[in-house]
Amino acid sequence: xxxxxxxxxxxxxxxxxxxxxxxxxxxxxxxxxxxxxxxxxxxxxxxxxxxxxxxxxxxxxxxxxxxxxxxxxxxxxxxxxxxxxxxxxxxxxxxxxxxxxxxxxxxxxxxx
Amino acid sequence: xxxxxxxxxxxxxxxxxxxxxxxxxxxxxxxxxxxxxxxxxxxxxxxxxxxxxxxxxxxxxxxxxxxxxxxxxxxxxxxxxxxxxxxxxxxxxxxxxxxxxxxxxxxxxxxxxxxxx
Numbered sequence: 001x002x003x004x005x006x007x008x009x010x011x012x013x014x015x016x017x018x019x020x021x022x023x024x025x026x027x028x029x030x031x032x033x034x035x036x037x038x039x040x041x042x043x044x045x046x047x048x049x050x051x052x053x054x055x056x057x058x059x060x061x062x063x064x065x066x067x068x069x070x071x072x073x074x075x076x077x078x079x080x081x082x083x084x085x086x087x088x089x090x091x092x093x094x095x096x097x098x099x100x101x102x103x104x105x106x107x108x109x110x111x112x
Numbered sequence: 113x114x115x116x117x118x119x120x121x122x123x124x125x126x127x128x129x130x131x132x133x134x135x136x137x138x139x140x141x142x143x144x145x146x147x148x149x150x151x152x153x154x155x156x157x158x159x160x161x162x163x164x165x166x167x168x169x170x171x172x173x174x175x176x177x178x179x180x181x182x183x184x185x186x187x188x189x190x191x192x193x194x195x196x197x198x199x200x201x202x203x204x205x206x207x208x209x210x211x212x213x214x215x216x217x218x219x220x221x222x223x224x225x226x227x228x229x
Contacts (some may be wrong), residue, residue: 036220043118043205043222044156089155093218099146100207100218104155 002027004103006090012109015082021075021106023090028071031096035064035075036089038105044089048075080110114140114210118221125196126229133191133224135206141186142208146218147179150203162189196228 003026013019025033032051036044048057048064050073056065063076077084087105094101115138125131135145143164148156160181161169168181180192189208193200205223 041203041225044220046220049217099158099161100156101158102155 002030002092002094002101004090004092004101006088006103006106008106009104010107010109012111013080014111015080017080018076018078019080019108021077021088021090021108023073023075023103025071025073025092025101027094028068029094030068031093031098033064033066033073034091034093034100035062035073036091038087038089040087047088077108082110082112084108085110114138114208114217114219116206116208116219116221118204118206118224120224121222122225122227124227124229127197128195130192130194131196131226133193133204133206133226135189135191135208135221137187137208137210137219140208140210142189142210143186144209145183145189146207146209147181147189147191148205148207150205150223156205159191193226196226198228201226201228 005024007022030052034049035047037047038044050057050066061078066073087107089105090103091100117136119134145162147159149159150156158171159174162181162183164183164186170176183189203223203225207218207220210217
């Protein structure tokens with residue numbers, strides 16, 4: 001059974017710092033991996049989607065890497081801003097038509 | 113990206129009543145939609161997979177008679193929480209599986225917050 005784990009559960013860093021969020025999954029046979037952002041009481045915003053054949057994706061200050069063989073992904077946020085404060089969710093899909101399995105998220109707080 | 117809407121965005125109801133939540137894919141057709149539930153400070157957990165024109169597939173531990181799912185068209189799936197109780201209070205989010213320009217990508221609705229008094 002696929003399980004997704006995110007470390008740390010919560011993180012507070014001063015504005016301007018670069019930071020890394022970690023995600024691990026137990027079964028390396030995935031279709032894709034996705035990082036989402038969720039603001040309190042709100043829905044999900046997709047940040048980056050990495051197909052199983054890819055190793056990384058970049059969007060602005062965000063970079064996500066995927067090491068499928070070791071079951072790990074990292075989300076790198078450069079030059080953090082207070083507006084980056086949110087919960088970041090890592091999720092994997094095992095098959096093309098299958099459900100998405102979420103980690104519990106990392107609650108990020110950027111200190112002004 | 114493709115857009116998925118949910119209605120209502122929030123609802124408060126009395127214990128014992130039924131609540132219907134709609135999930136619509138606005139600019140694409142979705143043969144498959146998913147319903148997730150999120151309790152406070154927890155992650156999203158899949159409740160059921162909804163396929164157009166057929167019965168939904170429920171995850172283990174989810175009561176199919178309590179959470180009725182209808183996927184009557186390629187753009188609409190509904191989740192009805194029957195005889196709601198306070199423990200059903202949660203954030204319900206749907207997603208729709210797209211094709212076309214976004215092959216096999218899932219797009220999420222904004223969620224519906226249900227509070228049962």
